[in-house]
Structures are given as C-alpha cells and as structure tokens.
Amino acid sequence: PYPSLNKTSPLLPRPDPTSLAPKLLATITELSSTATDLTTAVYTCSGSYLHLLPEAFAVVRADTKVNTTISKEALITKDSSIFSADDNSQTVQALVHQIGPIQSSLEALKGKYREIMKTLLSLIVSLALKMLHSHTDSLLSALEEKVTSNNIALLGLGKTILDGVFHDAVALYSA
Numbered sequence: 001p002y003p004s005l006n007k008t009s010p011l012l013p014r015p016d017p018t019s020l021a022p023k024l025l026a027t028i029t030e031l032s033s034t035a036t037d038l039t040t041a042v043y044t045c046s047g048s049y050l051h052l053l054p055e056a057f058a059v060v061r062a063d064t065k066v067n068t069t070i071s072k073e074a075l076i077t078k079d080s081s082i083f084s085a086d087d088n089s090q091t092v093q094a095l096v097h098q099i100g101p102i103q104s105s106l107e108a109l110k111g112k113y114r115e116i117m118k119t120l121l122s123l124i125v126s127l128a129l130k131m132l133h134s135h136t137d138s139l140l141s142a143l144e145e146k147v148t149s150n151n152i153a154l155l156g157l158g159k160t161i162l163d164g165v166f167h168d169a170v171a172l173y174s175a
Contacts, residue, residue: 020080021087024073028094031069035101038062042108047115056119059109063128066105070135077142085148092151095143099158102136106165113172126173133166 041062045055083091109116109125116122140159144152 018081019083019087020076021083021091024076024080024091025087025094027069027073027076028091028098031066031073031098032101034062034065034069035098035105038066038105039101039108042105042112045112045115047118049118052119056116056121059112059116060121060124060128063125063132066102067128067132067135070132070139074135074139074142077139077146080146083146088147088151091143092147092154096154096158099161102162103165106169110169110172116173122173126170129166129170129173133163133170136162136166 038059041055041058045059106129109129113122116125137159140155143155147155
C-alpha cells in the first residue's frame with residue numbers, strides 16, 4: 001500500500017553517476033603535494049656548479065608532475081557532469097586552497113632565476129611555465145561549466161591572481 005523507499009525510488013535524491021567530483025577532489029589533493037614538491041625543488045637550487053644539473057632537472061621533473069596533475073584535473077572536469085551543490089562547494093574551496101602553493105612555486109622560480117639560468121635550462125623552464133599556465137586556464141575554463149554562478153566569480157578571482165604570477169614568471173624566463 002505504501003510506496004517502497006529503496007535505492008531506486010525516484011522520491012530519493014540520487015548522486016549523479018557521471019559526476020566525477022570525488023575523483024577531481026582526490027586529484028586536487030595530489031596537486032597539493034606536487035606543488036609543494038616543486039617549491040622544495042626550486043628552493044633546493046643552490047647555484048653550486050657541482051649540483052647544477054641535478055637540481056635543475058629536479059625542478060623540471062617537479063614542474064612536469066604539477067603540469068600533469070593539472071592537465072588530469074582538466075580532463076576529469078571536462079568528462080564530468082555538472083557538480084552537485086556539495087561537490088561544487090568542496091571542489092571550488094579545494095582549488096582556492098591551491099592558489100597559495102602554486103603562487104609560492106612560481107614566486108620561488110622567479111627568485112631562483114639566476115641559479116636556473118646557469119644550467120641553461122631556462123628555455124625548458126619557460127616552456128614548462130607556458131604549458132602549466134595553459135593547462136591551468138583549461139582547468140578553470142572547464143570548471144566554469146560545472147560550477148554554480150556564485151562560484152564562477154571565485155574562480156575568476158583565482159585566475160586573475162594566477163595569471164599575474166604566471167605572466168611575471170614567464171616574462172622573466174623568456175627574456
């Protein structure tokens with residue numbers, strides 16, 4: 001006589017099976033550690049001729065990991081359905097918390113320009129920075145299609161902050 005309230009009941013809200021927000025959140029956690037690794041690799045550059053190449057390659061490897069992680073996040077976001085309200089908030093907040101670590105990595109790269117220039121890898125770093133900026137833009141563009149309008153403004157603010165730091169770092173390494 002009463003309707004059954006089991007998992008297939010249309011009366012209960014069900015999570016969207018095509019939402020990849022949980023997978024994206026896990027990848028954002030991975031971004032946190034890769035950005036920290038990049039900053040550490042950059043700060044380790046001593047400018048010593050004895051350690052020059054290993055230190056420079058460590059920076060390039062760490063940058064590649066950050067780049068790969070952000071690229072993966074963009075692909076996950078593009079493949080996902082629109083995020084639920086909870087996923088929306090969690091995802092945007094998690095990404096907002098990554099602005100600082102990414103900004104720190106870019107500032108560290110700017111600060112270690114002279115040491116990295118000695119390795120003759122500045123062209124590689126410049127190209128890696130341009131690629132990282134492009135992948136970051138792709139991620140933010142993909143997210144704008146998945147989040148609510150009130151979070152789009154927050155993403156825009158984060159993009160503005162990162163664009164400025166990317167611009168400065170790319171300009172320095174492209175000179």
